[in-house]
Amino acid sequence: MSRPATNFNEREFTICQVARVVEEKYIYWVGAGGEPQSSVLLAKRTTAPNLQYFTEDGVIGPEALLPLDPLMNMVNSFANYRAIQWATMNYVADLAQLGYVDYGILNTLQVDRYGNINSNVVGRYAGGEGRRFGGPGGADSIAALAWRTILVTDQHKRKFVERVDFISSPGFLDGPGARERHGLPPGTGPWRVYTPWAMFGYTKDCQLELQAIAPYVPAEDVLAEMSFKPAIAAKLEVMDVPTEEELTVLRTQIDVAGQVTDRGRWVELSNGTYRFADSGS
């Protein structure tokens, strides 16, 4: 069952990558819905059955009964089934503020060189000119208070920008020491960014660094889908593709209706190499 898959889409790839770094020895605060929640649910059903995560409605360590109805990711009996504790938003924020949250997992509209996160507006903020989105929601608390933050987004030029149009949730702001100067707890901050094409970490001076690529995309294509040139690790790793087991769990238990995964390009194994199924022969 755990052999490498020969057919999957980009979003499934990302969810599997993030699920693989999730470990039982840590506590996670997860943005509800989308890839972040799918990743922890996948980890819980594969490698980390005793995994504990919070969502911002105050659920502590649930064992969600799947699948969930559309938009029913929180304050919901299925998402919050058999939790260790039921509480409220202030309680979860307090736990994070106390230092219990090892990792946060989030997605974003835009990310910049310093890992700052924008979920408020694309374009100009003033006068309501730009295209407006929902706001930070719980992401600001996660990005500020979790020891390490994992970000999930798509590999697009418009998403990887030199400076986000609006800092909704803090990355490293403008470099070492900036978080502390603005009252955020020391030792916290961005850890990795996952996209369907690549994985990024950060350099010692808090700048985004390309560290790994998917086997179906060359590094130059990743860089072409960024508005700035990131640091590049001395040795670029190539990430493993999803296994058949991961995809089976994801497709039959977690994202049964394709609400999260039914958007990416398809990848297939062809003559021994992985490539986009729509790329021609």
Next chain:
Amino acid sequence: MHILEEGKGEYLKVDPDAYRAWARDNKPHQMVSKLMSEKEAVERFVHDGDYLAYDCDYFHRGPNSLIREIIRQRKKNLWICGKFTYVDCSLFVGSECADRIDVGFIGFGPWISQAVREKKVAIYEYSNAIMTLRLKAGAMGVPFIPARSFGGTDGFKYSGCKIVEDPYTGRPVLIVPALNPDAAIIHVHQADEYGNARVFGTGITHQECALASRRVILSAEQIVSTDELRRDPGRTSIPHFAVDAVVHAPFGAYPGTVQGYYASDPAGVIEVMGAMYKGNFRNYLEKHIYSVSSHAEYLDKVVGAAKLAEMRRRETIREGYGI
């Protein structure tokens, strides 16, 4: 205290002494019955120009029958506490009930975006947890609370928060202004006629919301006896003296879910989401709000008994909900 940085957003005036006087003079200290219709409750306790808070949202144990009644009564100039919410703010803006929103997270559809560009609605920026912390400060009777988040963001610049030098550690720390809304609407699982109430499962900020707000309306799935509540006092989430009105509202959170009682109606959820994004909001308001005179009539004529039975049937989980 030395201020290092401050946001320039307008915020509801902070005055814990005024709230104490209100709690002494206007809150119902004696146990008196407060059962009434949603029409009477909203007429008496939600006024034009109020700062309005609600707990949870249109999809998750939201006080939706009260939200619809506020819109039906065409309240004006409300300032909305927009945390952990999706379509609700679009309903308030699309119906021209609201002109200011404190945003933690809201669904911005074309309605709100256009209203912001036309300067019909002012937006102030926060995060969800900063808004619930503001309510917590309001519920503690203090003027502000420190937080270790929200500093360094652009939202901070458009908020009422400040960064000060912590007088104890000497390090920078953010403070949030206490929030004492004029009115709050909260949907609960069970309440007695006096307003002692139980909320089961997770919640956003029902207790803080009730204690921080000057006028509080509860809608309840079930009206239970005070004796029933006294059998298990640890489960009482909200005490009667914080509450001004109790409305019996079975399926009050339609089309959303109430944990343990009923699942959401996915078609109803998608219908209002679609209205928010595609801009046929007037049709939605007409069908779901203006065309009926009460929540009971809405359930009877618009939603229908078959759908409600289906929502009950689909909520298969009872464990943990006291039923």
